[in-house]
Amino acid sequence: MIAQIRAVCPDCGDVVVTVDDVDVLLWPADVCSYSFRCPTCAGANAKRCASRVAHQLVEAGCRVTYCCWPDEPHPNGPPLDTDALIDFAVALHDCDDIVGAATI
Numbered sequence: 001m002i003a004q005i006r007a008v009c010p011d012c013g014d015v016v017v018t019v020d021d022v023d024v025l026l027w028p029a030d031v032c033s034y035s036f037r038c039p040t041c042a043g044a045n046a047k048r049c050a051s052r053v054a055h056q057l058v059e060a061g062c063r064v065t066y067c068c069w070p071d072e073p074h075p076n077g078p079p080l081d082t083d084a085l086i087d088f089a090v091a092l093h094d095c096d097d098i099v100g101a102a103t104i
């Protein structure tokens, strides 16, 4: 039996997902987050969480990825300003093929 996890989608409220639907990201300095796709609206959700919660999700069988912060910003690019960040967020929201969009 696959464990079920109760999650909250900002659009649908309480939803139930399985461990196969949840990805846990573990970052340095005990920063943790998880993501899941809502089974009702198919929206992608990512939330920061306490390390206790992240480790419970991993123990339940969720996929885990160990992440690291980039060493330094891209040396040849301009600094990321608020307008560029908003444009990036809108582009991600409207994109159905992120891998294709990132391929040059």
Ligand SMILES: [Zn+2]
Pocket (backbone or CB within 6 Å): 009, 010, 011, 012, 013, 038, 039, 040, 041, 042, 043
């Ligand atoms: Zn939803």
